[in-house]
Amino acid sequence: EVQLVQSGAEVKKPGESLKISCKGSGYSFTSYWIGWVRQMPGKGLEWMGLIYPGDSDTRYSPSFQGQVTISVDKSISTAFLQWSSLKASDTAMYYCATLKGSGSAGWFDPWGQGTLVTVSS
C-alpha cells in the first residue's frame, strides 16, 4: 500500500525550533516530488514547497521562503519540515503529499494524515 505517515502532534512555545517528518512507503520514494501544505485553523490549503528526494531539489512558495526549511533523508524514505524559531501564527495542521504526474507539475496523491502543530506560550 502506498502511504505517507507523518510524525505526531507537537505543542511548542514561541521561539522554539521544530522538525516534523513524513515517511513514505509502498512506492519508489526517490522518484516523486513531495510537497508540504499548511492548513490554519478553519482555513484553506496553502502550498508551502516541494522537494525531490532523488536529488534534494527544493522549491518554496514565496510566502514560505525563508520561514521554513524542507529537507529529505532518502536512506530512510523521509521528508522533513522544520522551523528555527516558531511563532504563534505557525499554529496549523501540516500535510505532506506525493506529487504525481510529470516533474513538478501534477497532482497530490496520497496525502499524509497530517501533523498538528500548536505554538502557545
Place this chain on the structure above:
Amino acid sequence: QSALTQPPSVSGSPGQSVTISCTGASSDVGTYNRVSWYQQPPGTAPKLMIYDVSNRPSGVPDRFSGSKSGNTASLTISGLQAEDEADYYCSSYTSSSTSVVFGGGTKLTVL
C-alpha cells in the same frame, strides 16, 4: 488571497447535481491541464478526486466529473449523497514561481 477563486459555499439536495467552479488565469488553469480537485470531510486529510482536469482515480465514484473552459475549471457532483458533504479544493500547476496553487475551498452542504 488564493490564486484560484472558488465560491465559498454551494448546496444541494440528495439526488441533485452541483457544480463548483475554480477560476484562475492564463498562467495556470487557462494554459495547463494539470488541474486537480480534492475532497476534505471535517477532521480528515484531503483526498484526490479528479486529476488532469477530468480523470478520476481508481475508487472515486463516476458521480464526480471535471471539466475546463478557458481560465475556469469545474467539478460536478451528480446524484448528491449525504457523504459528499465536505470542503472541496481545486489546484493547478502554475508557470509562476510557486509551481502549485490552490483555490480557497468550497464548502458543500447536502440539504
